[in-house]
Amino acid sequence: MTHAVKPRRKGRSPFVKWAADTGWRHVVAIAALVFGLIPIIYVISAAFNPNGTLSSTSLLPTGFSLNNFQRLFTDDNVPFAAWFANSLMIAVPAAFISIFISSLAAYAFSRFRFKGRRPMLLFLLLIQMFPAFLAVVALYLIFGSIGEFYPVAGLNTKLGLMLVYMGGALGVSTWLMKGFFDTIPKELDEAATIDGASHAQIFFGMILPLAAPIIAISGILAFVGTMNDFILASLFLTDRPEMTLAVGLKTLTADNSPASYFGIFAAGTLLTSVLTVGVFMSLQRYIVSGLTGGAVKG
Amino acid sequence: MLDQRSRTAGSTTAAGLIVKIGVLAVVAALAVWAALPLIAAGAWWGLALEAAVVAVVFYVYLQRRAVQLKYLIPGTLLLIAFQILPVILTIGTSFSNYGDGHRVDKDQAINAIVAAGVQQTPGGTTYLLAVGESAAGELTLLLTDNADGSTWAGTEAGLTELEGATQDESGRITAAPDYTVWDFAELNERLSEVTELAVPTGEETGIKVQGLSAFEGVSTRSYDEACDCITDSATGTTWYADDETGTFVTDDGRAALVGWRVNIGADNYLAVITDPDIRGPFLGVFTWNIMFAAGSVLFTFAIGLGTAMALNRPGMRGTKVYRAFMILPYAMPSFAMLLVWAQMFNRDFGLVNDLFNLNVNWYGGTWSARAMVLIANTWLGWPYMFLISLGALQALPSDSLEAAKIDGATGVTAFRKITLPLLLIALTPLLISSFAFNFNNFNAIELLSGGNPFKAGDAVGGTDLLITYAFRQAFGSSSADYGFASAISVFIFLIVATISAVMFRFTRNQEDVYS
Numbered sequence: 158m159t160h161a162v163k164p165r166r167k168g169r170s171p172f173v174k175w176a177a178d179t180g181w182r183h184v185v186a187i188a189a190l191v192f193g194l195i196p197i198i199y200v201i202s203a204a205f206n207p208n209g210t211l212s213s214t215s216l217l218p219t220g221f222s223l224n225n226f227q228r229l230f231t232d233d234n235v236p237f238a239a240w241f242a243n244s245l246m247i248a249v250p251a252a253f254i255s256i257f258i259s260s261l262a263a264y265a266f267s268r269f270r271f272k273g274r275r276p277m278l279l280f281l282l283l284i285q286m287f288p289a290f291l292a293v294v295a296l297y298l299i300f301g302s303i304g305e306f307y308p309v310a311g312l313n314t315k316l317g318l319m320l321v322y323m324g325g326a327l328g329v330s331t332w333l334m335k336g337f338f339d340t341i342p343k344e345l346d347e348a349a350t351i352d353g354a355s356h357a358q359i360f361f362g363m364i365l366p367l368a369a370p371i372i373a374i375s376g377i378l379a380f381v382g383t384m385n386d387f388i389l390a391s392l393f394l395t396d397r398p399e400m401t402l403a404v405g406l407k408t409l410t411a412d413n414s415p416a417s418y419f420g421i422f423a424a425g426t427l428l429t430s431v432l433t434v435g436v437f438m439s440l441q442r443y444i445v446s447g448l449t450g451g452a453v454k455g
Numbered sequence: 456m457l458d459q460r461s462r463t464a465g466s467t468t469a470a471g472l473i474v475k476i477g478v479l480a481v482v483a484a485l486a487v488w489a490a491l492p493l494i495a496a497g498a499w500w501g502l503a504l505e506a507a508v509v510a511v512v513f514y515v516y517l518q519r520r521a522v523q524l525k526y527l528i529p530g531t532l533l534l535i536a537f538q539i540l541p542v543i544l545t546i547g548t549s550f551s552n553y554g555d556g557h558r559v560d561k562d563q564a565i566n567a568i569v570a571a572g573v574q575q576t577p578g579g580t581t582y583l584l585a586v587g588e589s590a591a592g593e594l595t596l597l598l599t600d601n602a603d604g605s606t607w608a609g610t611e612a613g614l615t616e617l618e619g620a621t622q623d624e625s626g627r628i629t630a631a632p633d634y635t636v637w638d639f640a641e642l643n644e645r646l647s648e649v650t651e652l653a654v655p656t657g658e659e660t661g662i663k664v665q666g667l668s669a670f671e672g673v674s675t676r677s678y679d680e681a682c683d684c685i686t687d688s689a690t691g692t693t694w695y696a697d698d699e700t701g702t703f704v705t706d707d708g709r710a711a712l713v714g715w716r717v718n719i720g721a722d723n724y725l726a727v728i729t730d731p732d733i734r735g736p737f738l739g740v741f742t743w744n745i746m747f748a749a750g751s752v753l754f755t756f757a758i759g760l761g762t763a764m765a766l767n768r769p770g771m772r773g774t775k776v777y778r779a780f781m782i783l784p785y786a787m788p789s790f791a792m793l794l795v796w797a798q799m800f801n802r803d804f805g806l807v808n809d810l811f812n813l814n815v816n817w818y819g820g821t822w823s824a825r826a827m828v829l830i831a832n833t834w835l836g837w838p839y840m841f842l843i844s845l846g847a848l849q850a851l852p853s854d855s856l857e858a859a860k861i862d863g864a865t866g867v868t869a870f871r872k873i874t875l876p877l878l879l880i881a882l883t884p885l886l887i888s889s890f891a892f893n894f895n896n897f898n899a900i901e902l903l904s905g906g907n908p909f910k911a912g913d914a915v916g917g918t919d920l921l922i923t924y925a926f927r928q929a930f931g932s933s934s935a936d937y938g939f940a941s942a943i944s945v946f947i948f949l950i951v952a953t954i955s956a957v958m959f960r961f962t963r964n965q966e967d968v969y970s
Contacts, residue, residue, distance in 0.1 A: 185764075186781075199806055262531075264526050294937050295541035295548065299537075299540065304633075307489070331530070426792070426795065
C-alpha cells in the first residue's frame with residue numbers, strides 16, 4: 158500500500174506537497190482568524206479613537222487618545238465604575254454560592270444511593286432546558302410581592318437578582334461535577350470512613366480539593382454567564398447607578414444617546430473584556446477538557 | 456468491624472458539631488427576621504409556609520438517616536422557589552387575562568370605575584400632580600396635598616401614603632423610591648391614559664386628574680349589587696359586569712376602561728390558532744425561529760469544524776497561537792460584542808458597509824436584518840464549536856481511521872464516511888443543546904436588531920424570535936398582556952421539552968451503537 162503511494166508523491170514539487178499537507182491548514186486558520194478578529198480590532202480602534210463617534214471610527218486606528226477611558230470614569234452620566242462594581246458584586250458571590258450548592262448536590266448524587274435519584278437527575282437536565290428568563294413574567298410578580306415584605310430582596314435590588322441567579326444553581330454544573338466526582342475512586346471514601354471521617358469531612362476535606370479543576374471551570378462559566386445576562390438584569394435593575402455592565406453599556410448605544418458615546422462604550426467593552434479574556438486565557442486548557450468532558454457525559 | 460464503622464460514620468467531631476450549631480443558629484435568626492414583616496402584615500399563609508420550610512431544614516440537619524438530604528436541600532429549595540414556582544405561575548397566568556386593564560380584582564375594578572365619575576365638590580382636597588410608573592409598570596399618580604403638603608401614591612387600586620419622595624420648590628414630586636417619575640414630554644405623550652385614571656378613596660369618592668393637578672370629589676356613578684351593574688346618574692349610562700371577560704360593558708358594547716382579572720381558560724392558546732391577526736405573524740415568527748436556531752448551529756458548526764480539522768495536525772507550526780486567538784471571540788463579553796456588531800451594521804457609518812463598499816440598510820429589510828443577525832451570531836458561536844470539535848477530533852479512536860486508510864479511503868471519503876459520523880455521535884448532544892440555546896437566544900435578537908424591521912402597525916418584527924415577541928407583549932412600551940405572553944412562554948417550554956426528550960432518545964440509541 159505505502160509503495161503504491163510513494164512514487165506519486167515524489168513527482169510533486171516540495172511547495173505543492175507543503176500546500177496540500179499543511180499550507181491549506183494555515184489558509185483556513187488565517188481566514189477564520191480574520192473573521193474572528195475584525196470586530197475585536199474594531200473595538201480596540203474605537204476605544205482609542207480621539208473623537209469617539211461611530212462615523213470617525215475605522216477598522217485601523219487613525220489616532221490615539223485615552224480620552225474615552227477618561228470620560229468613562231469622569232462623565233456623570235456614565236457611572237461605569239459603579240456598573241463594574243455592581244457586576245462583580247452580583248456575579249462573584251452568585252457564582253461562588255451556586256457552585257458551592259451545586260457541588261453539594263453533585264456529591265449526594267455521586268456518593269449516595271437513594272430513591273428518586275435518577276428521576277431527579279433527569280429532571281435537573283430537563284429544567285435547565287428552560288432558561289430562567291422564560292418565566293420572566295412570573296419572576297417579576299414573585300419579586301414584586303417579595304419586595305412588599307422584604308424590600309432588601311425585591312425588584313431593583315442586587316440581592317433579588319442574585320437569588321434568581323442562584324435559583325439556577327442546580328443544573329448543568331451539577332451534572333459536570335457529578336461526572337467528575339464519579340471518577341474519584343470510592344475506595345478513598347471507604348478508607349477515610351475507616352479512619353473515622355464523617356461524610357462532611359470526606360466531602361470538604363477530600364472530594365472538594367480533588368475536584369478543584371472542575372469546580373474552577375464551573376465557577377468561571379457561571380461567572381461569565383452571569384456577567385453576560387441581560388434580560389433579567391434589565392428587568393431587575395432600572396436605576397442608573399444600580400445597573401450591571403450589560404444593562405449600563407447597552408444604554409450607551411441607545412438611539413437617543415450622544416454619538417460620541419460609542420467611543421466610551423468601546424472603552425468600557427475593552428475594560429470588561431480584560432476581565433473575561435484574562436480568566437479564559439489563564440484556564441484555556443481546562444476549558445477545552447471541561448467542555449468536551451461534558452460532551453461525553455452528556 | 457462493621458458495627459464500629461457504622462458507629463463512627465454516624466458520630467460527629469466537636470468541630471463539626473459547632474459548625475452545625477452555628478449554621479442552624481443563623482437559619483433560626485434568618486427565620487425570625489423573615490417572620491417579622493409577615494406577622495406585621497398579617498400574612499398568615501406566608502408565615503405558615505416559612506415555618507414549614509424552617510421545620511424541614513431543621514429536621515433534615517438534625518436527623519441521621521437520610522444523609523443525602525443534607526446535601527440536596529439548599530439547592531432544592533432554591534430550585535423550587537426560583538425555577539419551579541415561576542414555571543407553575545407562568546402556566547397559571549397563561550390561562551388568565553392578566554395585563555393592562557385587567558390588573559386588579561373585581562371590587563377594585565368597581566371602585567376605579569365609580570371613581571372615574573368623580574365631579575369636583577367645593578372645598579374638596581386638591582393635589583399637585585406628578586405621574587410615574589411603579590416598579591411593576593403600573594401607572595401611578597404621585598400627589599402632593601395642597602393643604603398640608605403630605606405626599607401620596609394613587610393607582611386604580613387605591614391611595615397609599617408615599618414616604619421619602621423628593622419634591623421641587625412648588626412641592627411637586629420629582630422622584631420617589633420604587634417609582635419612575637415621568638418628565639413633561641412623556642406625560643404629554645400619555646396624557647389620555649392619565650386623564651382616564653381615577654383613584655378610588657371611598658365607596659363613592661375618588662381622585663381625578665385635571666390638567667397638572669388633581670382633586671378629590673364625589674362620584675355620580677354607583678354600583679348596584681342586584682343587577683351587578685354600575686350606573687352613571689349624570690349621563691344615564693349603565694355598565695353590566697361580564698364575568699367571562701372580566702369587563703364592564705354597556706348595552707351597545709362599549710367597555711369600561713378598567714376590568715378585572717379572570718380565568719379565561721385556553722383563550723390565549725386558542726387565539727394563536729383562531730385569531731388571524733395573531734396566527735399569521737405567529738407562524739412567521741415560529742418559522743424564522745427554527746431557521747435562526749438551525750442556521751446558527753449549522754454555520755457555527757461548519758466553521759468551527761473546518762478550523763478544527765485544519766488545526767488538528769500534530770507537528771503543525773503555530774497551532775497554539777492560532778488556538779489562543781480563536782478563543783478570543785468566545786472570551787469577549789458576548790453582550791458587548793453583540794452591541795458592537797449592531798453598530799458595525801450601521802448603514803451610514805458601520806464597518807461592514809465601509810469595508811465592502813456597500814450601502815445596505817441592514818435593519819430596513821427583513822432578509823438583510825436576518826442575514827445580519829445570523830452573521831453576528833455565527834461570529835459569537837463558532838469558537839465554541841471549534842473547541843468542542845477539536846476536543847472530539849483528538850478523542851476519535853485512531854484504529855478506525857487507520858483501518859479506513861488501509862482500505863484505501865483518503866481525504867474527502869474518509870472524512871465523509873468515517874470522521875464525520877463518529878464526530879456527530881460524540882457531538883450530537885452538544886449540537887442539540889446549542890439548538891435549544893439559540894432557539895431562545897434572547898440576547899442575540901434584542902441587542903442586535905431589537906426585533907427590527909417592524910412593518911407599520913405590526914406588533915411583530917422581522918427578526919423577532921418567540922421569546923423576544925413574548926417579552927415585548929409583557930414588557931413592551933404598548934399595553935402589557937401578561938396572559939398572552941405567558942401562553943407563548945409555555946408554548947416555548949413545550950417545544951424545548953420535546954427537543955430535549957428527542958435528544959435523550961437519540962443519544963441513548965447512538966451510545967448503544969458507539970460502545
